[in-house]
Amino acid sequence: MAQRRAFFSLFILLAVAGVHGDSTMKTMEKFSGYPPESDDAGDLGSLSFSVDNNSLERQIDELAGFSDTSAPSVTRIIYSKNDILARRYIKNLMGISGLSVREDAVGNIFGRWEGSHPELAPVATGSHIDAIPYSGKYDGVVGVLGALEAINALKRSGFQPKRSLDVIMFTSEEPTRFGISCLGSRLMAGDEALAQLLLGTVDSHNISFIEAARSAGYMMGQQELSSVFLDHGSYSSFVELHIEQGPILEEEGLSIGIVTAIAAPASIKVDFEGNGGHAGAVLMPSRNDAGLAAAELALAVEKHVLESGSLDTVGTVGIIELHPGAVNSIPSKSHIEIDTRDIDEERRNAVVEKIHQSAVKISKARGVKLLGFHIVNQDPPALAAESIIAAMSVASKQLNLSSKRMISRAYHDSLFVARISPMGMIFIPCYKGYSHKPEEYASIENISNGVKVLALTLAKLSHS
Structure with a gap:
């Protein structure tokens, strides 16, 4: 309608159109x-x-x-x-x-x-x-x-x-x-x-x-x-x-x-892989939780953006996906998508590099694999x-x-x-x-x- x-x-x-005027x-x-x-x-x-x-x-x-x-x-x-x-x-x-x-x-x-x-x-x-x-x-x-x-x-x-x-x-x-x-x-x-x-x-x-x-x-x-x-x-x-x-x-x-x-944004996709397992049977010291790796990286994004010292630097974690996605299952895989923006290309790219460094450190500390750190676009x-x-x-x-x-x-x-x-x-x-x-x-x-x-x-x- x-x-x-x-x-x-x-x-x-x-x-x-052909006959009307301002009147x-x-x-x-x-x-x-x-x-x-x-x-x-x-x-x-x-x-x-x-x-x-x-x-x-x-x-x-x-x-x-x-x-x-x-x-x-x-x-x-x-x-x-x-x-x-x-x-x-x-x-x-x-x-x-x-x-x-x-x-x-x-x-x-x-x-x-x-x-x-x-x-x-x-x-x-x-x-x-x-x-x-x-x-x-x-x-x-x-x-x-x-x-x-x-x-x-x-x-x-x-x-x-x-x-x-x-x-x-x-x-x-x-x-x-x-x-x-x-x-x-x-x-x-x-x-x-x-x-x-x-x-x-x-x-x-x-x-x-x-x-x-x-x-x-x-x-x-x-x-x-x-x-x-x-x-x-x-x-x-x-x-x-x-x-x-x-x-x-x-x-x-x-x-x-x-x-x-x-x-302009730099868009990033990150994938972690852990062992997974039963939420009750696997003890905490033995876990390699891909979901916690994603959560820690999300907090690292905020940290690195704030460290830039400029209000013009922003960062957003818009997507976190966990596999298998069950409440009683330790995530064996996680996927996270990040958006960082700035009017200063060098400053923004420095933040992207710090996020990459954090992803590597987190994967080692938590015993998970960093399957991929992919920069989708990095427009000036x-x-x-x-x-x-x-x-x-x-x-x-x-x-x-x-x-x-x-x-x-x-x-x-x-x-x-x-x-x-x-x-x-x-x-x-x-x-x-x-x-x-x-x-x-x-x-x-x-x-x-x-x-x-x-x-x-x-x-x-x-x-x-």
Whole structure:
């Protein structure tokens, strides 16, 4: 029913797209700003914008209707039926906004507003719309629908971009179906190892990535994953609008977060093997308990992270699995998965090495085997470009919006786009910092503020 309502609303939008003007907008929040000086100041001048809050809020609700779970939760997994329907919805909105639309071999979607100097490297913005099981409706979505509304606001103002402006919807930022986060943006950044890995990757139902992509209309014919790769400098700059996914902005009563750096994780999988045995019959001095080895390593993770001396260093033990998993059986095997993050790559990697050293010591002290210490990924953090930070800061001041510089402890598609383009991020407050759960919420007022800052930032960057 939710899907039908969404399609009906979209049909109405399409029907009136060619005839309606600003007069059909019920609520248009006006604001004006002066993008910083440019080489072509005459084209910028004083820009008067209008953000259509009603339309933006409705689109967020409609997109949430494409879900494998019922409201208020959202579940939208890569190449699923609802993911395909949601993609169509985004492409239709891009068309309504007058953007030229293209898709690459894995389904990254690009909507372009061609500038007066299309030979120049374009400016890009965007995010993702996939959602982990039972999550909320704002993560990523604000950065896609908000980007489209920023473009619409610029168009309504009469602004003409010099550099073309692209809105990008990235494929599978969440590591759900195939266990790979930021799949689309990693490939765009030229990750050849990932392209090779995907050729043999299957999901929990033994459906290969290639098969799933083709079922959604991608990877057709002679298309290769390498066709997704973009050259360094393909974009002059990239800006992503996103909910904070943390409580800082809300707690401090601030409107805008200007991201200066994105922390990146190192993910680790560790396996221990002991002797096991009956919980009552094997005496304590004789035990080689793989479960206690995992528990001790979990405490070591916390210890090493705290020893770093920085609040920016974090570590999490998210998974501990014991075999055979019976209350009256000593664990003979244990599996532990660890996530460590920092904006300082050297400091984070030092923590990873200390965790490895502890795993070795624990295995020897407890008489268990360290079957494996596998670093799944060890992505480098990324710094935002000073030029983009400056543009976002000036935009916030011109709009009289309170702001602060901050880091992103969650990672985003921007982390990988930074490998091919200067990058920046705009954060807006979200309720209690909730994310990846149905209670995730951002007010339309805060979303609108983010759209305003994004619009002015894009205006500046397009004329740089």
